Amino acid sequence: MSDGKLVVTWRAMLVAFLLPLVSLWALDLTLGGSVGAGTDSLPRFANALLTSYTLGSLLLLGNLFFYADSRQRPLAPLIGMLAAASIGLLTTVFLLNQGDLLMEDNGSVRAQVLYNLVHMFVSAGAILLALGLALGSTFATITAQKARRTILEEE
Amino acid sequence: MDAMAEAAVWFWLPAVLMPLGLWISLSSKEAMGRALGRCLVLLGFVGVVLTPWTVPSSPSSEAGHLLGFIVGPSALLLVGLYLIAFSGNVPVGRLPKSDRRLGVGATMIGVVWFTGMHWGDFTPTLNGEVNRYWLVFLPTFLLLMTCLCSGAALCLRVIGVQRSTESNMLWFVSGFVFLLLVLGMTIDGHAVDSASFRYHLWLAGSDLLGTAVGLSISILVFGLVIYWHERGLPEPQSVKPPTDEELNFVANIVAANLGGAEDE
Numbered sequence: 001m002s003d004g005k006l007v008v009t010w011r012a013m014l015v016a017f018l019l020p021l022v023s024l025w026a027l028d029l030t031l032g033g034s035v036g037a038g039t040d041s042l043p044r045f046a047n048a049l050l051t052s053y054t055l056g057s058l059l060l061l062g063n064l065f066f067y068a069d070s071r072q073r074p075l076a077p078l079i080g081m082l083a084a085a086s087i088g089l090l091t092t093v094f095l096l097n098q099g100d101l102l103m104e105d106n107g108s109v110r111a112q113v114l115y116n117l118v119h120m121f122v123s124a125g126a127i128l129l130a131l132g133l134a135l136g137s138t139f140a141t142i143t144a145q146k147a148r149r150t151i152l153e154e155e
Numbered sequence: 156m157d158a159m160a161e162a163a164v165w166f167w168l169p170a171v172l173m174p175l176g177l178w179i180s181l182s183s184k185e186a187m188g189r190a191l192g193r194c195l196v197l198l199g200f201v202g203v204v205l206t207p208w209t210v211p212s213s214p215s216s217e218a219g220h221l222l223g224f225i226v227g228p229s230a231l232l233l234v235g236l237y238l239i240a241f242s243g244n245v246p247v248g249r250l251p252k253s254d255r256r257l258g259v260g261a262t263m264i265g266v267v268w269f270t271g272m273h274w275g276d277f278t279p280t281l282n283g284e285v286n287r288y289w290l291v292f293l294p295t296f297l298l299l300m301t302c303l304c305s306g307a308a309l310c311l312r313v314i315g316v317q318r319s320t321e322s323n324m325l326w327f328v329s330g331f332v333f334l335l336l337v338l339g340m341t342i343d344g345h346a347v348d349s350a351s352f353r354y355h356l357w358l359a360g361s362d363l364l365g366t367a368v369g370l371s372i373s374i375l376v377f378g379l380v381i382y383w384h385e386r387g388l389p390e391p392q393s394v395k396p397p398t399d400e401e402l403n404f405v406a407n408i409v410a411a412n413l414g415g416a417e418d419e
Contacts, residue, residue, distance in 0.1 A: 009314065013310055013313070014306075016310075017302050017303070020298075020302050020305050028353055031353070041357050041358060041361040049369040052365065052368075052373070056369060059373075066182075076384050077380050088373075114214075118288070122295075123366060125225075126293075127299055130296050131303065133233070137304060137325060138325060139240045141311075143241070143244050
């Protein structure tokens with residue numbers, strides 16, 4: 001496959017991925033649009049970003065232990081990732097303390113942080129289930145077809 | 156025990172046990188370690204599912220309540236797809252053909268179960284109110300599912316060779332999930348009205364985008380940390396070149412092992 005076609009393929013796949021989302025958006029606007037969610041969407045986006053960044057950093061920090069096995073256990077990358085995760089946590093707490101900027105329907109910063117964590121677990125469950133089912137469906141459709149025969153032609 | 160300590164013991168401890176057990180199970184090289192890891196996952200899972208009874212006052216117990224509700228249809232869907240996939244044309248580990256019917260049945264029951272949880276009488280409700288995490292889970296799951304199936308369908312068509320049938324089937328799955336979303340946006344469910352569903356669908360979109368961006372940044376930071384560490388390492392010490400004596404020694408060994416019948 002040429003490079004030019006590869007670029008078109010990636011773009012096409014991205015468009016195919018986003019097509020249902022854009023269609024739903026258009027449909028929602030046609031139906032009167034819950035544009036009110038727009039103002040609530042920003043705190044949700046920011047909270048999801050900060051929580052996934054912090055949890056992702058902690059997960060990768062755990063992953064560094066395996067990396068350290070082959071590198072005589074250096075401390076610098078561990079401290080680096082710990083600092084990165086701490087920055088995520090501190091940024092979350094700092095922004096949550098700025099009035100209603102990132103607060104959702106929770107009474108205190110601690111309640112919002114805990115809500116973010118539980119929310120992320122639930123979202124991660126939904127994401128993992130969707131990924132598993134999409135991959136399973138793809139595999140099931142492929143194996144549902146009749147076996148192919150490869151015909152090798154002599155040149 | 157105050158409410159925070161109760162939540163820590165009855166919700167957060169079991170919640171932490173699940174990933175910890177999974178980590179031990181995956182990283183352990185001994186059978187004992189793997190079994191211990193699985194036991195911890197099971198223990199954590201049971202502990203989280205029981206939170207509506209152990210810590211009913213904690214808002215986090217709603218997550219345990221939801222987990223208990225969705226584990227049945229999720230397992231049916233996953234097991235159903237597994238049976239369908241491995242009773243087809245796979246070179247190894249093929250299951251009997253009868254498992255295919257079982258898989259299709261399990262998948263259909265799973266789908267009906269999930270749709271019944273929105274439009275039927277078994278929406279997850281706690282203390283007379285819809286579980287707020289159900290309104291997070293369902294739109295996120297359906298939205299990502301339709302997008303992934305659509306992307307996979309085009310992927311099969313463009314990258315795969317003669318995969319139009321498979322691609323069309325995936326587009327059908329994507330279209331079916333899309334239809335469920337449209338129905339959710341237009342027809343009131345048993346306990347969740349369409350306006351509320353549309354509102355939470357927007358939030359699910361923001362959630363997915365935020366999660367994707369946050370994870371990407373954390374991976375980028377991880378790469379940068381490794382890059383900076385590796386760049387700061389001193390050059391490895393060079394070994395001295397071999398002496399003439401060592402070279403002769405090696406040459407003798409090579410010469411002793413060369414030879415054999417020549418091709419004619």
